[in-house]
Amino acid sequence: MDAVFIILTGTLVAWLCGILGVFIVLRKLSMLGDAISHAVLPGIVIAYLISGDRSSPLLFMGAALFGVAVTVLIEFLNKKAAMQSDASVGTSFTLFFSIGIILVSLLASRVDIDADCVLHGEIGLVPFDRIVTNGIDFGPRQLWIIGVSFIVVTIVLIWAYKGLYLTSFNSEFAASLGVGIAGWHYLLMSSVSLATVVSFEAVGAILVVGFLVIPPASAWLWSRRLNEMIVLTLIMGLVSSVCGYYLAVLLDSSIAATMCVVALIQFVISFLINPRHGVLKRWIYKAHLSPHKPI
């Protein structure tokens, strides 16, 4: 049964991150997940200073708050200061992360506190942490949290699909139609930051950062339409989770890292053989067109 819960949690994290990741990759903000994973540090430290307890729910709330704050700052720099999106991501999260490190070294230097040990969960521990009320076992806590987040995010995305679709591909056109770009963007960014913080707590950082980028990037190589890209992302997420788990058992390696490796293997395959930009196809094509033969 443990295997089912781990795979199910892995798949739901892949889907939760994947459906948001599609829009993030299209908006050239791929490193947002990594940025958020660092930017939450000051939130955790401040919450610890207030509560004095490492397992307090305040720590999660502090993290979520700073996760949203960093996305707001990224958006502000990008739009108002007209900075490149990658530069605004880099500037914002290093600012937050360094504030966090300064706080740690000034205030809590003699205690073991960082995101790794207080926020980041571990997917292998998911089956052990269960919701039990009145002796009835309702299953793993994190699976419920991720499941509910996935449903909420799916509903939000279905409702916002048109707006996000327009603003992701052609923001000038969208603006000319009178679609408020900023509103959709903030909605997406805050969904991403809440979803990633929730997922960090369930499965740790590497899997979240990986699933936010790798399946959407691989899916992009195959697809011509947004809905194709979303469906392919979901399928690749599922494959990563199932194959990753069994490969991890086989190798007795870290489950999260192995799931990421499977996602990367899919990316490499996509990179080589996809019909649109496939590298293999281009090589074969080139071989046929040797310079000596006139075309």
Place this chain on the structure above:
Amino acid sequence: MKKIFLLLALIALFFGCKNEQAQTKSNSILTTTSILGDIIRNMVPEEIEVINLMGPGTDPHLYKASPSDYVHIREAQFIVLSGLHLEGKMAEVILGLDGEKKVKELTSSMTTEQIINSDGFADGHDPHVWMDVEIVRWCVLKLKTDLIKWFPEHRKAINERSEAYILKLGRLNREVLSILNEVPAERRIIVTSHDALNYFARAYQYEVRSLQGFSTAAEFGLKDVTALVDFIIDRKVPAIFVENIVSDQALKAVQAACQERGFEVALGGSLFTDALGNENTKANTYEGMIRANAITISHALKN
């Protein structure tokens, strides 16, 4: 969307069918660090298996569990943790299993006077208690009762072995004290990489300085290095010590910085702090590790 949920349901069904009921092992104890494992091994008879999640040389701060470790946790009926947040998130989850399994923290019997609180926060306990042999002796004495409750059929053997071990730890403590007392009072300063020696310092009356905070994962600042170099030169510290679980690069940088300012400080050797040494070293038991540390320290600081 519907298709996807259907697919998910199918998968759940597929895995759900081969519902392997995990068998719990009633004749073994699961422990976390290699140090803890060795202590428990000395308390129980051969018939009880002691399983360690972290091998020798594994840094508990950076430990990542693998699937077979989770199988061990699932199968275990009796689990002993070190406690005081050493095991981080894993401890929270394992402690939540208490009831379904029997879980005990080695340090849970310590009194508030025994626990070193490092930052004034309710939660800021220093987990490196095993550096003080006397505290380990106390914890073993208390843990014995729990182990006997867990394995009533081995009552006699556990009692005998634990009592023998308690005596052994008493002898060890006296031996370590006499080795460490060979160092004159003004030279009793240990400079090391991470903050694992607070209990040691209190028990054996040494002064301890370190480059990093508690966690081996934390970063140290420029000011930390300069302050440490000033301290070493000011107090004429003869030697500084690396740890078996931390890279020696940072301390070599400190040594070089001292050299630049015209002060020769030696690298005093490697101390075993958060994990035992490898199989074929003398430090492959808790006793051996404590003795090896005392000899290394005394040897480097004595003259």
